[in-house]
Amino acid sequence: MKQEKVERFSVSLPPKLLxxxxxxxxxxxxxxxxxxxxxxIRDFLAAQEWERGGEVIGCTALxxxxxxxxxxxxxTHLQHLFAASVLSSMHVHLDEHNCLEMLVLRGLAKNVxxxxxxxxxxxxxxxxxxxxVASRELE
Ligand code: NI
Numbered sequence: 001m002k003q004e005k006v007e008r009f010s011v012s013l014p015p016k017l018l019x020x021x022x023x024x025x026x027x028x029x030x031x032x033x034x035x036x037x038x039x040x041i042r043d044f045l046a047a048q049e050w051e052r053g054g055e056v057i058g059c060t061a062l063x064x065x066x067x068x069x070x071x072x073x074x075x076t077h078l079q080h081l082f083a084a085s086v087l088s089s090m091h092v093h094l095d096e097h098n099c100l101e102m103l104v105l106r107g108l109a110k111n112v113x114x115x116x117x118x119x120x121x122x123x124x125x126x127x128x129x130x131x132x133v134a135s136r137e138l139e
Contacts, residue, residue: 046134058105058112063127071124082115
């Protein structure tokens, strides 16, 4: 990856807040505060992008029992219906009954959300979750 020039800035925080922040960074395995702040800022920007309805990348996890009648077909049908938003999918056979389907979606926030909502709400899906990651290239 190309090394970008970085800007430095100082942050003023109440000592207690900084103490809690540092404890969490340690727990999460961050090497330094800058790494953690970059991640927080990216999350913040991605959340703004959702609210503005801009282009986003969404990841959806779906858990279902493949033995439940029709569920695999329903999920395949929905993925074809929303093919414009679905970039990729991965299927994991978790155990004898349960499957995990991981989908990567990309597009306008409203389209990604609509596709994910339909998949999560599909009959036979036990649990589903959509989360987003930054869609813009951020250094
Ligand atoms: Ni499976």
